[in-house]
Amino acid sequence: MADSRTSFSNGSPITKIAQDHLFTILLLLPIDSIVAFAMSCKKFRVLATSDALWESICRRDWGPTSVDALKSSNHYQNQMPWMRLYKQFSQLDSVSCYKLSDTDAKIEFPDPRASHSLNFVSDCLVLFGGGYEGGRHLDDTWVAYIGNDCQRKLKWQKLNSGIPSGRFGHSCVVIGELLVVFGGIDDHGNRMNDTWIGQLSCHETLGITLSWKLLDVGSIVPPHRGAHAACCTGARKMAVHGGIGLNGFRLGDMWVLELSENSCFGTWHEVAADPSPPARAGHTLTCISESQTVLFGGRGSGYDVLNDIWVFSGDEECHKWVQILYELQNIPGGGSLPRVGHSATHILGGRVLIYGGEDSSRHRKDDFWVLDLSAVPSIGLQPDTVTSKRILAKMWKCLRAKGYKPKSRSFHRACVDHSGCHLYVFGGMVDGVLQPAEPSGLRFDGELFMVELLLQL
DSSP: OOOTTOOOOSSSGGGGSOHHHHHHHHTTSOHHHHHHHHTTOHHHHHHHTOHHHHHHHHHHHHOHHHHHHHHHOTTTTTSSOHHHHHHHHHTOOEEEEEEOEESOTTSOOOOOBBSOEEEEETTEEEEEOOEEGGGEEOOEEEEEEOOSSOOSEEOEEEEEESSSOOOBSOEEEEETTEEEEEEEEOTTOOEEEEEEEEEEEEETTTEEEEEEEEOBOOSOOOOOBBSOEEEEEETTEEEEEEEEOGGGOEEEEEEEEEEOTTSSBEEEEEOOOSSOOOOEESOEEEEOSSSEEEEEOOEETTSOBOOOEEEEEEOSSSEEEEEEEOOGGGSTTGGGOOOBSOEEEEETTTEEEEEOOBOTTOOBBOOEEEEOGGGSSOOOSSSEEOOOHHHHHHHEEEEEEEESOOOOEESOEEEEOTTSSEEEEEEEEEEOOOOTTOSSOEEEEEEEEEEEEOOOO
């Protein structure tokens, strides 16, 4: 950064401000204002386009975790200046898919499954549970070490079975370095409402281990459910919404779990607001900032497949749901947006990468969409209606997929690494070869692949 004693030497009052003070001021401005400032004169352009400033802008807009991960990555390290990297991610229009293989063909693989959980925690992928053929549940836990850089080859390791008990349609959320499992459905159709905490550890002699414990949450708990949506919403908080409750009824309630400082117990409480999203299951809940969580899609109480967007903002004391209204016909390819059983993952830049799912006719999808709510001028009115095709084109963008072509799928699971640039996808329901005795060609999948946000490096 420039020396605080240095200033530009012409007659304008702004030139008398020290460069490190200008640096601080620029970090408070939106990107358009920073670009305009850079164009005002040659001397200002030097500061406004400096690599130090744009690294700080990336930290502001992407978060320090993503920037530090990018700096340590062999793939992105020293590839381009931060200003150009920021522009490349802002103009993202494609992804590249890679099938991931095990380093040893003799090593055991996880069984094909759907409605399981897949998380990235402590530099590892953690796979738990899910449903299998014949409506059976799985109770196994698998881990694969990824590290600080994306891996094209990895090794699955089976850790334990039986704890937590077998289930599918559960949620598993990462809070800090902890895994938090809630609810789900077993192979008898029983809905659950238990809460489990998992802690991953690496030992020189024992290797990777994962310890689970049933969390003490007291007497106030959410109703039993499966196929709900959940996400981490703060340093020690997670939110759960909707799902399929007892007797098959779809739910529309929202609950928040807050862990104690030592994570020995937790407290559930319901968060009510009016208006709020209608009841549904198979939808997604994605936290995009400290104060905003996005709900998308799912299957409603009338079994209709949805494409509505709701944004939950604020905290438990002062909060509201705002629906973002838009017309599908105003979005190129927008007719394919309604879906259930998709994944919606928070990626670099506060955006949501939506992949796969199925429509009302159970046709599975293989498309990638980016939802960027920063394109909406202000989210606060109820409801917020977006009619401008220009804004909608920035808000919704269908990405081109290059490289390996995975099968269309639904009820898979996906998670992103610390950089926010590499998405890992496992399993789901895919189209299979139709057998004479089968009513459909539906089958479970056991494939793992990586999706990389593609830049023109």
